[in-house]
Amino acid sequence: MKVYLIGAGPGDPGLLTLRGRDILAAADVVIYDYLASDELLAHTRPDAERIYVGKIAGNHALPQPQINELLIAKAREGKEVARLKGGDPYIFGRGGEEAEALLKAGIPFEEVPGISSVIAGPAYAGIPLTHRAFASSVTIITGHEDPTKPESAHNWKALAASASTLVFVMGMKNLAQISSKLMEAGLAGDTPAALVTWATTPRHRSCVCTLATLPKAAEEGGFKNPSLIVVGKVATLHDSLNWFEQKPLLGRSVVVTRAREQASGLATRLSALGAEVIQFPTIAFHSLADTAEVDSAARSLSGYDWVVFTSVNGVRFFMERLNALGLDARAFAGCRVAAIGPATAKAVKETGIIPDFVPESYVAESVAQGLVAQGIAGKKVLIPRARQAREVLPEELRKAGAEVLG
Incomplete structure (x- = not known):
């Protein structure tokens, strides 16, 4: 028995690691999150048990303590358990809490790192988080702190004074507060900023604005979670380095009705052009009963x-x-x-x-x-x-x- 905490990556199924893919293919049970795509689940065995435990704002399939208990229970059944989590389990994924629960229960576990949207989202939007001309460090901040804490752990003055690129995750609900807190702490309102939503997926969108205009840009562009907030001069590189959003079918959905075993080549080509591919086979081939x-x-x-x-x-x-x-x-x-x-x-x-x-x-x-x-x-x-x-x-x-x- 063993539990593998696997980073599913930022959304693009091609960014799942080879190690993660191999474990998924062998697992008896797959316990997966909201951002785990059908393409990732396609790597699992046909007889593997799949359990959805996704969490989105205001709607949790299972509270975190129950997810921990589920991991322990399935492992104690003697199962090889793949816990598939969006991004990287140890970057705002509560993977550390799950690992601690497994350790306390005496369950063997491994952490399989994934590519975080914190890195991949800006990259797909043409925004390098570090650049010799603009920033030599990155600060990653949660925009949604533990609600049980008496006060914010963020040092807004230190963040505002830093020359780092600032990346906020899970911060759309508090976007106006983030913007105002940074400006109150001394960061100029005309500091370049960017929003990236549904990073690396066919629904990927981004926009560039300033720190002061972030709330307005989010409202006008319809930016909601899952989105990233980037603050720093590197955001100015978006227009010149924005490669992913040049794909001709980005934002389009294409239904492929071919038999599933024949659709992979077409689906791959459409995905490479940026399309969201929905495989909906309307035909299937079977051998004759009487040959x-x-x-x-x-x-x-x-x-x-x-x-x-x-x-x-x-x-x-x-x-x-x-x-x-x-x-x-x-x-x-x-x-x-x-x-x-x-x-x-x-x-x-x-x-x-x-x-x-x-x-x-x-x-x-x-x-x-x-x-x-x-x-x-x-x-x-x-x-x-x-x-x-x-x-x-x-x-x-x-x-x-x-x-x-x-």
Whole structure:
């Protein structure tokens, strides 16, 4: 039994560490926070128990003491427990409290650091927290202190006098107070400042203003938690170094309806352009319950002149049946192979077969025209395909005098 306190990173699933990913993939139980995305949870085992304990202002799925008890209870069941926390567990993540509770209970634990939004948020907004011309240190401050403390622990005069870049987290509710306290302590109202919300995610936005205009900028821009507040001259670099917000699909949501096993490439490309990708497969592929007809065709491949593959799935399922029968690519000896497009052709090549024909236009009509041009009359053609498919290809080949199965 063991509990791993894993930093999930700032929001971009690509910023999860390799160590964190590997532990998630092996864990029996995953206890995760509000900012843990579906992409991160996709690394978990299908049979892993997932428990949501997220906390947002005014709405806690579980109070912190109960989260501590849950971690201990699951570990005592002999489980490997992954505690997935936004950012880094030990930077305003209450990971230290959870570690202390585990230590007191005699539960072994490890802390797996994550990339904090304190660092990644400004970086994605084009704001380096340190710069030789502007700031040589950074001060990270919570804008939401322990409400049970009698008074603030912040030394506002020291913060105002510091040459550090100031980064406030969880401070949107107290933004006006933060701004006024710093100015009252002597920090100039025209000091550059910035707001960053939903850092590193497709919902990422930022704006640059001044210390004095922070509350107005937040209200006009609709900035709410989760947001960061950056105060310091480094904020002036935003306009020139702001690389992430140049992505053409940032702020857009795209629903991908392809089968899940085929959607990853498209989803990755869309994400790279800044889009929020919602995978909502409206189609799924399953092997036939009755494979007698397919098996018969596979055993008699030598009797066909052409085998035409119209999809990657067709290649995969047909080759699975061929292999199940104890056959391999050698069964295609004597017949020619066509593929409807480059993706299908690639799948065919991966089986050790180089297609004899791939049309320039990747539609059934072009396949039919190409085969007819090569002389299909009197030829025997096999088309391994889904039951629900267009009839254009077999119909056109039959019109040209071919004998078609598929």
